[in-house]
Amino acid sequence: MMTRRALLALLAPLLLASCGSGSDLRPLTVVGWGGSSQDAHRQAYWSAFSRTTGIPLREDSWRGGVGVIRTKVMGGDTSWDIVQVETEDLILGCEEGLFERLDWSALGGREAFIPTAVHDCGVGAMLWSYVIGYDGDRIKGAGPRNWADFWDVKRFPGKRGMRKTPKYSLEFALLADGVPPDQVYPTLRTPAGIDRAFRKLDEIKPNVVWWSSISQVPDLLGSGEVVMSVTSPGRLVVANRTEGRHFKLRWDGNIYAVDYWVILANSPRKQEAEQLLRFMTRPENQMRLARFIPTGLTNIEANRRVDPKLKRDTPSDPANMTNALELDADFWVEYGDQLTQRFNAWVAR
């Protein structure tokens, strides 16, 4: 009797442990970017999905970087099913076989989505941009109109907030230097073009506060640490709504990109993940997302039917897309290492 009880006591933790790690016992797990973006997705999709299908959902959040997923897949960690990724992550992860190839016919066909949202391994989740943001309470009147004004520290004295990465910074420098949007990446693909971008950055460098997390931007602008900043519109729009701020956005020469949903190749719940993917990309559901966060939609019909007022602070409004530039993820996959190295050396000098 005693020995059997001892044996049970020994085995119980093992049994529990094997249950805990048994991925077929955990609910379908969806991974977003946290913060207001994740809140919006929950309100627009996830609660309704669980309610209508009876499939329980577990949430997790991450800060991007396909290496995180590679580590999980290599290490046999199957805790995530469906993840929101950036374009470079999508390209690298798809090549490595980290993601499932999507069944596009089940999603309504490739032509139901804007072209940039369609990829063998991923479907566009949201369309977002980097734009110029400034505080209307500090810069009265006209304000900066474009990147040339952003560079003009005589007319607009004060510091500028920029993201501490070569990505976006080099593109904006060339736009400020008068390179037409469609020539930015061809120019950056030449050594002379890269030199030109860094020379333009030299001009503004003493006046830059480099931020590394987008969550810093509302504070930097709100406290007056910087007078204008590279920013994504979402947080400033939310701050205007909830904190009575008067942040303004300038869309001229914005860089836009798509974030994608992918299903991990080692997901033990692929069918449910596909079900969730279909749910999140249906037009009637995507239209709801725009209510909770200012974002461009990827489903063409959703874009047609959504209230035009909700498009105002998004890349889906044609009025915002003057001189706009689509992020060239292939360029950054190829040049990212070299330019990050050079940028880090430059920024420290």
Place this chain on the structure above:
Amino acid sequence: MTRRWVSFALIAPLLAFLIVSFIVPVLLMLARAVTDRDLDRTWPASAAALRTWDGEGLPPDALARTVAREMLAAHRAGTLNRVANRLNYDLVGSRSLLYTTADRLAAGAPGETLADLARIDRRWARADIWTVMRHADGPLTSYYLLAALDRRIDTGGHILRVPREQAVFVDIFLRTFKIASLVALFCALLGYPVAYLLASLPRRIANPLLILVLLPFWTSALVRTAAWAVLLQTNGVVNDLLQYMGLVDAPVQLIYNRLGVYVAMTHVLLPFFILPLYGVMKGIDPTAMRAASSLGAPPLLAFLKVYLPQSLPGVAAGAVLVFTLAVGYYVTPALVGGGADQMISASIAFYTSQSLNWGMAAALSLLLLLPLLLMLFAGRTMVRTVPA
């Protein structure tokens, strides 16, 4: 003897766990710094042919043909990315070169000779892509370690510096060790009196104070860092106070520079210095100090001759702990530092999670780990040589 075996048996599960879950993965990761299997595993025939090629000028047609065949096969099998990314690390542009060439081969373009390849893209008629391939034929490589030291190897096998605008890692390493050393020093200057106070006060008062030291652990380092941004910004509390007291006329730049990094990191890491030192100070017999005074030593001399040497193991332990944690920091310098304050773990994180260049991440990690191990060893010897 049996007792030793029993105690070994008791720690054996922990040891096995550590080996399987920590030591082996770390070694496997670090091995990537010196191994180079992307090309020779994906293109075995090309790798063999590259090894027999003398590397002079342009390759023979037979080698070009082998490469073209394996390129096409890898493209069809979906494994071309391994070679394409590996070559691209060394020669930017190789990735798109391989993909566009493979696409053209798949569309029926001939790839029987070097001239055929050059017709698809004239870069194939240049020596650099072939040299890079030859350097990547594995199984071992010096590429990553050299690159992590801002060096590269040329066609003739000479080690050269990379161009100035690409040279970054040596600077970041030196900066990382400098910041970590100074943070450890600041923690020592601020932490020693606190630990002394805690150790000498009666328990009734010391315990609540100790809780104050531990309190910051309940808040995430991220939140504490963000709080410093609020205090130190141009229109922040500290600047307002300085101006109110008339110490400065205009706001001082206290954050988004090195000063901000020192302040925030010292604050976040201070408890890691105080706690081990407090533990050591508690063990120092107070009668020794009284004995010194009764023998006529003035307080300062008694402290220097009797107390300080006995507390040094605690200082060393705290400093090593703070230094070790500090060299691995990257969130705090990223949030409160400026352009010149990035530390090496930010680069390691970049190569690990963004660009998937794990060879480079491993090489940088190895170069970070070696001085740390040396320092830990030196710290141990120092603690041992301190008279008990």
